[in-house]
Structure formats: structure tokens, C-alpha cells
Amino acid sequence: MTERSNAPAQDTDPLSLDAEMPSALMTVNLGPSHPAMHGTVRMTVTLDGETIVHVDPEIGFLHRGFSKSSENSTWHQVLPYTDRLNYVSPILNNTGYIMGVEKLIGLKPTERAEYLRVLGGEICRICDHLTCIGAIGLELGAFTVFLYAMEARELFWDRIAELCGARVTVSWTRIGGVATDMPPGWDQKLRDILPRVIELTNEIDTLLTRNRIFVDRTRGIGVISGDEAIDWGFTGPCLRACGVNYDVRKAHPYSVYDRMDFEIPLGTRGDTYDRYVLRLEEIRQSHRIILQCLEQMPPGPIIIDDWRYALPPKKEVFGSIEGVMAHFKLIMEGIQVPAGEVYVYTEGANGELGFHIVSNGTGKPYAIQLRGPGLPILSAMPRLIQGHAVADLIPVFDSINMIGGEVEQ
């Protein structure tokens, strides 16, 4: 390569011992198969010595054709695809999509279902943040942090398995409600594990937050100002770490979030350290929401009783002509959603999760577009990392918590 570094030379005398060694730019591939490239993403890094001149993230290795697949599926068949968008917080994705369909129909789920969705969603948010924090710790050499985070996440995923029947790809929400209610005694089990989760979170806090190595590696790295972050399209923890107070749950409350007492933590510097601390605090806020959900949750049905939208009980399906016909039509032709177009946005674990859904009045979506929070943030990666050392790439990339399934759809 003939191009020379444009970094300012520290010493102009070529014979000085401190003179910068003249070097050509070097291009290095990081990923797609690299343990630190979560999901499967490839970074083409242009280096000037140890300094990153440019990063070119290449996505698409996890592209599954989400939008196109959705057009050939009934409304409910899309649901499993949404699990696979952000596979660390599937219930948040389920809920975002189903809220869009319900808005098209003009349908309100039962109150208990609303609470269950919020409860499940906040559990998923904690899991998502724990995964992110654990990964930052792991990749900066703090393996214990990762183990603590995984222990806490496992406690939750066991509860989710009991609640939904699956650990990760839960497909739990339904148009008009949710698929399954809490099993008997489940709420007590959840109350029992929450202190341990908070204990583990506090352990992580003490291990990392004032840890000299960790602070040096993250503070002042990958800085972006609030205004600039907004220009890039940041949402979620990465935006709030810059001090911008925008959380869909507070700004445009949906479901039963308006009945919840919780706070939106804000950062000040917009660097990797703030993004980490902010997630830690959000775990504690989600914990508050979960406890309030458990307290406020009313008894009652978990799904509406309308056979146009919800499957009839199995007793009716096998035992009555009305039930079998409703079941047949719902499965074979899908729920008939009135023609229309909606954009529904919720607060995903990493930011605003938007579904733009178009219906032409049939049993299948005409079009679905996803506004995942990850893509705008990932696209700012070159801006965040420019001028930093190559070793900083991993913590910065960890802190934006790019999820391949959602970015690449």
C-alpha cells in the first residue's frame, strides 16, 4: 500500500529513537468467525500500526429474509420469526409484533395478559443486559463476571422455560393475549430467585465498576455526544448513556407501563463505561417493574375469548363443529386482519423496536418491515472507534450490543 498514515508524527527527526516508525496501512479481518464478533459479523479494520483508521462492519451472515418470509406466513406464523430477531430477549420482540397486529385489528388483550407481557419482557431485558455486561467483562479478561451473569441469566431462563415451554425461542404472545399462564407456584419461584439475581448484579458491580483495569479500558473510549447519537439514530441504552432522556416506556407509555413506578437512568459521557453502568442500573429498574407486576397482576383470562382471533379451547375443537371450524379457518387461512398500515414501537432491550406492518385484509401480512435498534448503532461503529487502538474495538463493539438476528433480519 502506498498510502501513508495521516496521524501526526510525534517526532520529525527520523533518526530519533522516539520517531514513529513509518508504516503502510494494514487491513485486517476480524470475524465473521471470531468469538468476540457476537452473532456473525465481519469487521474489516484498517490499521495504522495499532491505531484504527477505519472499520467497515459487514453484515448479512445471519440474513434470513424476515420480511419476505413474513409475507408468505399467516399472522401467527410470523411470531416464531420474531423470536429469532433478538434471540436474547424474544418476549420483547413477540410483544412488539403482536401489538402491531392488535393495533391493526383494534383489539385489546386481556389485562392479565398485559401484565404477563410486561413481566416477561422485563425478565428478557435483564437477560439481555446481563449477556451484554457478561460479554464485556469476559472479553476484557474478567471471566468471573461472565460466569456471574450467566448464573443470573440461567435462573431467569429456567423460569421462562417453565412459563413458556422454551428457553429462548418462546413464541409466547398471541393476538389478544399470551399462550400460557404462570404455572402454579411460579410467582413465588420468581420472587425467590430475584434476590439472588440482584446479589449477582451487585457482585458484578463491585468487580467491575471501580476496577482500575476495566475503567481504563472503557472510560473515554467510543465517545459520542447526545446530538450526534440522535443524528445516527441511536435509541435505547446507547442513547441514554449520552444523557438523552428517551425511553419509549416513559415517552410513549404502552401496555401497563404507565402503572409502573420506575426510573430512567441516564449517562453523562456517552462512552463505553457509561453504556456499561447504565445497563447495570437498568437491571435494577427492571427488577422493580417485575415486583410491581407480580403485585398488581389481576386474575382472569390470559387471552381474549373471541374465536375470530384466538383459537378455541381444545375441548371445543374436538367436540363441536363450531370449534373445529374456527380452528380450521384460523390455522389454514389465518386471522383476518383488516386492511391498513401501522407502525408500532416499543422499548426493546437495545432501543426502539419498531414494526411497520401493512395488511391487505387477508390472513397473511402484505408487508412487514422491522426497525431494529441495532442497525443505526452498528452503522456508527466506524465513527465510535476511529483513532482508538485495535484492542478497544472489542469493548466498544460489546457495549453497543449488536444482535445479529435483528440487525440482519
Place this chain on the structure above:
Amino acid sequence: MSDHAPPPSAPPRPAGESSSAAVNTGGGQPGAAAGQAQIPAPPKKVKVFVDGVEVEADARDNLIEAARRIGVAIPYFCYHPRLSIAAQCRICLVETSDAPGRLVPGCQVRVKEGLKIITTSPAVKDNQRGSMEFHLVNHPVDCAICDQSGECKLQDYYMEYDHQPSRIGVIKLAKPKREIFGPQVVYDAERCIMCTRCVRFMDEIAKEPQLAVVDRGTYSLISTFPGQPLDSKYSGNTVDICPVGALLNRDFRFQSRVWFVNKSPTICTGCSNGCNVYVESRGNVVYRLLPRRNEEVNQVWMCDEGRLSYHATNEKRVQWARTGRGDNAASVGPRIAVERAAEILRPLAGQGSVGIALSAQCTNEEATAAFQIGKQLRASRYFFGGQPAGDSDDFLIRADKNPNTRGVQLVAEAFGVKLEDASGIDGVKALVAMRTDGLPAEKLAAMEVFIAIAQNEDAAAMEADVTLPCESVYEQDGTLINWYGRLQRTWDSLPAAVGDAAPGWSWAKRLLDGLGGVGPTTAADAFRTLAELSPHLAGFSFDGLPDDGIVIEALLPAQWPARAPRPLPGAHSVRGPQTTPPGMKVGDEASGGSR
């Protein structure tokens, strides 16, 4: 009752149609019994209001048809646009300004100037829900094993108008299930909702009153008469118009779920009437034929024999190109087979001993390509065969059991060729056959050279030195001319091919390439060649043909069977009368929009 009498402006019925109505078991109104659709609509228009929206309706419309003009659906089971009115099912009740607060049957009441029709009032909705609930009281839990699932009006209307559990907890009545009505039709009395469409069809359209309602009230069911099965040649239509799964086609029963088949338009090849049909298929297997609406050919009906004609596409097909006769036959692949055929034929060109045989089952494009081979080989004689003639009637069944006799004759005329009867093949040493129907196998055995482009494994195909697998009419783009001179399109309607099968013109083109000639590269190319030669087709283009065909007026016959549908004067190339009415799904026309 003055509303119900035919308007004085109604034109006289077409000649040949009996004005004395057949036995009307449906309790229909006077004037409608003999088939409203056959009477051209009078120009009189009236303005009505459907849910407040102004609609310009035909004066003969009932409320259902008036509402359908703006896409407002009034549900119905027993009403069928081509049958008399029974007003039996009671789900089409609506409110009108003539009788405020009362419900009137939308099928029976005709429109009149300024009438306001209300289809959304609570009373109407309540009745629709109540009707569905009552219709389902004795309906068995059969969807999983019922062929009608997926095209059943009970399912559709239940989700649209009821969608609630039943409040009626009685034990369901047991009635005869799977009662064989006739060669085509099996009856399940438990599924029947007693709409009497089938009874009225047999009375009024088939003109063979073979079905009746027996017993009373809840116990009533449809029955044949003792010792007289439902053996009408039109019995299959009762299955089409049955809105539920009570009447099922024995040929199609349990063969496929309806949502797995691919529905595609084509022309029935059973006889020279050229009924417009949908072919339903999966892969390369045809499952059934259903009538497609064409007022000037088959209205919305077809005969039972035609319904079964698809079997020739499924069964005993020549699948692979082969060389050698009888026991010496060997599949060799299409390229080698064609090379072999050209090699045998090349020395015979111009020797005056080559004959060409055509079948009346050929499309015009295949016939054109066959004559091109004949020209290239300077064939001395041309033979014309086909399926043997059969029975006929005065409605849809023609004696000529070939779909394109008129077409092949027209092509021969265009090429200036005299056709001889295929049964008396002699005087040639070599024969090239475009389809083998009606060729005498014993004479072919003595033939020195016989090249066959054959669809089915028949005795003639076994005698061929080279056999090339031909696609059926349902599998290829082409044109056919029916008995009265209607040029109609066929389409490549099956998603997959059988073996090496290709259209006959395509084999002819490959043969012509081997013989140093030029053949058609597409069906449209073959048609263009033909249209340049034939004065009857001047100005027609393959891709410009309307979906419902076009009438070649010079071919129109002088004599018409009494009830055969015929072109409307001056309107036969217009899309108008054939289109699916607004508010009706494409493919639903035959079942009265109730599928």
C-alpha cells in the same frame, strides 16, 4: 306480487327453450324457474341504496345481486343465480325500506326504484348469527375428514357471521352417511343443510328430476327415487353447487385436500363443445376439473364424461423418448431419439411414400407443426383420426369426442391439404403421427417406418420405431376450435412435466431441425405461421386472444342443438358477459359464488 312477474319488457326466450317450467320443487317464483341467466338482461336500470350507498342495479336483480354490484356480501346458501328461488336457508334476510322492522329474503325480493336495503342492522346480524347456529345444530364434527373443507360455505360464514360456541346442546341426529347416489356422486345426509340446490338443478338445468326431498322437518333429507340412481350425465354439477360437503364427487373423494391443488384455467378435451374449465393439479398430477364460467360455451356447467377426461393426462402416459418397437424398445433420451427419427426419415424425403397422421386431439399449433413436417418430407398423403364418436344431447354434450376437429380441418385447409380417414391408412411406407388417437395398430405393424409423437401408451404407440412423449392439452400453451368455431386458448396449467413430455410442436421443431427444415420455436410462433396462411385467422395474434375465446364467424353452423349455449350476437369477442361479477371470487362462478 306484481314485483315478481317478469317485466313486460323482457325479450322472448331464445328459440328452442321450453317456456313451460320444469317441476319446481324449490317453491320458486314464477318467471324465474327456467333459468334467469338465459334471458338477456333488459336495459332497464333502477337506483337502489345498499347501506346508504347508491347502486345502479338491473331491474331484474334481487337484493343479493344488487348488493354484490358494490361488493357488499349478503350471505346465502340456497340461492344460486341460475336456479329458481327457494328462500330456504334464511341467512340472506335483510331489511328494506318497504318493510321497516321486518326481515325479507334477499334472494327472493327484487329491487325497485329507490329501495333502501340495510344489511348491517342489529336485526340482520342477529339473524345471520342465529341462522348459522341453527344450520349447525345437527352438523357433524367432520371438517377433518370432509373433502369440502377449505371451500365450504359453512366454514366461511361461520367465521364471518357467527364465530361463537353453540348454545344448543342437543344430541346430533344420526342420518345416512356415504349413500351412493350414482356413478359420480355420494351423499352424506348429516352434512346436508337442505338448501335443495341439487334438486332444483336436476329439475331445471339437467331436466332430469332424479333427486327429491323426503321426510319432514329435522328428519328431511335428499334422496334418489327407488331403483333410479342419480345417473344423469350432468350429476357432477350437483357437487359443485352443493355449498357444504353433503354431495361429494366419488372420483375426487379423499384424493387431495383442496388447498393443496393449483387451480388453473384450461379447456375440457372430452368433446368438441370445448367447455371452459379449471384444471386442479399438484406437481404433474391432475386431481379434478371444475367448470369455468363462459356464457357462450358452457355457462357454468360441464358434463360428467368431461369431468373424467383428465385421467388421460395422469394415466398410461408415454414418459420417456424411446426407439424400437415392442420388446426392442429402449429409452434413449430425447436428443438421441430425435436424431434417430431424423436419420430414418431423411432418405425418405420426397420419395412419395411418406404419410402424416394427425389426431383431432391436437392443438392448432401441433397440427401446424405436423403439416410443416409433411411439407419438409413432401408427404404424399395426410390421415386424420381421433377418438370415436359418442353420445350427444341438446345441451353441452357433442357427439364428436375430440376437442379440435374444426381446428385441424382449418389448419389443413390453410396448408391446402386433403385429409383422409385414418382408419384406412394405406399407400405409404412411412408414417409420422402427431398424436396416435384412432390409428389402426394392425396396419401400423406392417409399416416400414413409423414415428409417433404420442401422449398415451396405446396399441399404436407400441408399434412406433421412435416414440416421442407428447404433453396433454392441459400441459401446454395452445389454441383449440370448438364445434361451432370458437377459438379458445389453453395454457400450460400444470406445475411439473411428466418425464420428457413436451408439446407436439416442440418435437416437430426438433425433428424439422434434423431434417434441415424450420419449425416453430414457441406456440405463439406456430400460431403466427398458421394465421399467415389461414384467411379465417387473419389479424389474430396468439397473445392477443381473449381468455374466453373468440368466434370465427365463417365457421358458425346453421343448426344448433336446442339448449346449447351460443354466442350472443355482436358480443362474442367481448369480455363482458364472462367476467366474474364484482364481489364474487374468481373460480366461484360455477358454484353460484358459494364455494
